[in-house]
Amino acid sequence: xxxxxxxxxxxxxxxxxxxxxxxxxxxxxxxxxxxxxxxxxxxxxxxxxxxxxxxxxxxxxxxxxxxxxxxxxxxxxxxxxxxxxxxxxxxxxxxxxxxxxxxxxxxxxxxxxxxxxxxxxxxxxxxxxxxxxxxxxxxxxxxxxxxxxxxxxxxxxxxxxxxxxxxxxxxxxxxxxxxxxxxxxxxxxxxxxxxxxxxxxxxxxxxxxxxxxxxxxxxxxxxxxxxxxxxxxxxxxxxxxxxxxxxxxxxxxxxxxxxxxxxxxxxxxxxxxxxxxxxxxxxxxxxxxxxxxxxxxxxxxxxxxxxxxxxxxxxxxxxxxxxxxxxxxxxxxxxxxxxxxxxxxxxxxxxxxxxxxxxxxxxxxxxxxxxxxxxxxxxxxxxxxxxxxxxxxxxxxxxxxxxxxxxxxxxxxxxxxxxxxxxxxxxxxxxxxxxxxxxxxx
Numbered sequence: 513x514x515x516x517x518x519x520x521x522x523x524x525x526x527x528x529x530x531x532x533x534x535x536x537x538x539x540x541x542x543x544x545x546x547x548x549x550x551x552x553x554x555x556x557x558x559x560x561x562x563x564x565x566x567x568x569x570x571x572x573x574x575x576x577x578x579x580x581x582x583x584x585x586x587x588x589x590x591x592x593x594x595x596x597x598x599x600x601x602x603x604x605x606x607x608x609x610x611x612x613x614x615x616x617x618x619x620x621x622x623x624x625x626x627x628x629x630x631x632x633x634x635x636x637x638x639x640x641x642x643x644x645x646x647x648x649x650x651x652x653x654x655x656x657x658x659x660x661x662x663x664x665x666x667x668x669x670x671x672x673x674x675x676x677x678x679x680x681x682x683x684x685x686x687x688x689x690x691x692x693x694x695x696x697x698x699x700x701x702x703x704x705x706x707x708x709x710x711x712x713x714x715x716x717x718x719x720x721x722x723x724x725x726x727x728x729x730x731x732x733x734x735x736x737x738x739x740x741x742x743x744x745x746x747x748x749x750x751x752x753x754x755x756x757x758x759x760x761x762x763x764x765x766x767x768x769x770x771x772x773x774x775x776x777x778x779x780x781x782x783x784x785x786x787x788x789x790x791x792x793x794x795x796x797x798x799x800x801x802x803x804x805x806x807x808x809x810x811x812x813x814x815x816x817x818x819x820x821x822x823x824x825x826x827x828x829x830x831x832x833x834x835x836x837x838x839x840x841x842x843x844x845x846x847x848x849x850x851x852x853x854x855x856x857x858x859x860x861x862x863x864x865x866x867x868x869x870x871x872x873x874x875x876x877x878x879x880x881x882x883x884x885x886x887x888x889x890x891x892x893x894x895x896x897x898x899x900x901x902x903x904x905x906x907x908x909x910x911x912x913x914x915x916x917x918x919x920x921x922x923x924x925x926x927x928x929x930x931x932x933x934x935x936x937x938x939x940x941x942x943x944x945x946x947x948x949x950x951x952x953x954x
Contacts, residue, residue, distance in 0.1 A: 628874050629656045629673075631666055631680040637732075637891050637899060638681070638882060646887070651877050664689075671695045675868040678875045682728065684860040685932055688719050691727045697865040699726045703876045706883045709906040713926050714860055719933070728862035729879055730903035735920060735929055736772050737856030739833045740825040743846040752780040752854050754825055756796070761803050765817050765826030768807040770947035771940070772857055773797060775930050776827055779854040785930035787939065794946045801950045811836065818843040830856075830920040835898035838918055851925045858929025860903065885910070892919060 632638045634657075644655045658677060660666040663686040670677045671693060682690055690696045701707045707715065707729070714730035721727065738752055745754060755764055766773060777796050778788035801807075804826075806817040811832045817823045819842035830849055837844045863882055865875040881887055888907040891899040892915055901921035902908055908921050916922060 625871065626652060626874075627654045627656055628871055628878055629658055629676060629678050630878065631658045631660055631669055631677050633681070634659045636681075637897065640891070640897060642890075643887070647878070647881055650881065651874065653874055653877070667693070667695065670866050673866070673868075675866070675870050677866045678869040678871050679878050680864050680866060681731065681861055682864055683932075684717060684719050684862065685934055687728050687862055687864060688722075688934065690864065691720075691722045695867050696727045697867045697869065697872070697875075699729065699865065699879075700876075701726060703880075704729060704883075705880045706885075706904055709885075709904045710883070711903055711905050711923060711926060714903045717860070720862055728864045729883055731861050731863050731883055732900040733858065733860045733903055733926070733929075734830045734900040735851055735856040735858045735925070736767070736776075736827060736829045737849065737851050738825065739828045739847060739849045741823075741846050742848050744824045749825075749850070749852070751852050752776065755827070756780070756799055756803060758803070760824055762805050763822060763824040764800075764804045765806040765808060765814055765823045765828070766800070766804045767827050767829075768809050770943040771932065772827065773800070773947060774943040775857050775932075779856070779930060782854075785855075785857070786933065786935070790942055790946055794950065797946060798950045807951070815841050818847070831898050831900045834918055834920065835895075838895035838898065849920055851920065851922075851928055855928035855930055856925075858926075858931045860931065861900075892921075 630638060637643075639655075639657050647653060647655060658669065658673075660669060663683050666680055666682060667686060667690050670680050670690065680690075680696075682696075687696070710730050714733065717730075720729075738749065738754070740749055740754065742748060745760070754760065774788065774790075774793055774797065775785035777783075777793050777800060778785040781788070781792055781796055783789055783792060805822050806813070806826070808814045808817065814823075814826075814828060814832070815836055818836070821843060823843075828849070833847065833849050837847050837849070863879045865872065865879070869875050883904055885904065885907050888899075888902040888904055889910060891897055892902060892907065892911055895918065899919060901919045905923065908916065908923060911919070911921070
């Protein structure tokens, strides 16, 4: 049996304390047609509201003409500027060979009956030092982490591990692919001790179901929206319009990612963020870019821009900018993050059990531990660890107002999220083309 070979330099960071290097852009880099791409809603649109499950296969099927929009950085993970991205296009996904930060070979089969192998983003909560200790005390089991470097590669890893991966953390955009491929195990809600505590807007999503069966449980959620310097942007903004205000020309920071900026611009215009009229979006996108001082692809780049004093507002992932603010990064003392009246781009991460796991009972214990009050509360109350908002409503209800504000965990904002969902390849390409042309000045 082969061994695990780790590639230390490949994990991307997530919006954590500035001293930590593990950061990953949520919407950010995407592999589209073999190239790296740059990177709320006031009114509800048919694809964005939190929809409840129906019988039958309700999640979008992904074919060779479909792509998934993934979050940029997950604060490490997710994800450094904030969650928490690769855009995978059919054949490109199938052809990808760099599976993860660590390559799993047949020897890492997870045959040890008391070892659970978890596929996750490096530095994204589950691998905090105290987690393995606590989980072992609770279950007697040892944890092994298999680090991933993109959502699509996570699916490939689980598929090829042949039982060597027990649990994984697919995003709402990608879990449907895994369900269709048969790589995730149907879940028994009677074995999920926290199931009744999940926000129904998340646990009821059609994307985590097929034929009326459940395959994923929500863990964390977050958004990509407006941040601003409260001492320089006055009055306090409640709208994305501040990003287009000539008053702040040359002082705006934008994630260099079409899959974020097109939906953000659509929200500002009152367009459907899943399928906007690009004839309206492109001119507004040009005006937005003309107002920008910084186009960034990592939380570190954003941190440097803020530290220079040249940035007063911009677009960022909630956990990315939240991590900088909580960590007292230079220049952030007066910065705030806000989901405005138009809404924000949103994401949900879900735990799923691998279909070929050899440790089903232990996998359920992991899901219950990860989604439970003890873990989520401890994580949320440690600012340096940059927790996103928990999907467990009982945890949120127990947190102090200041913590809720830092995590951007206000449940009233859930309905304002334009979730990043799978998009047809031609539509996504039109977004990328528009942003590329805007940056070129044409």
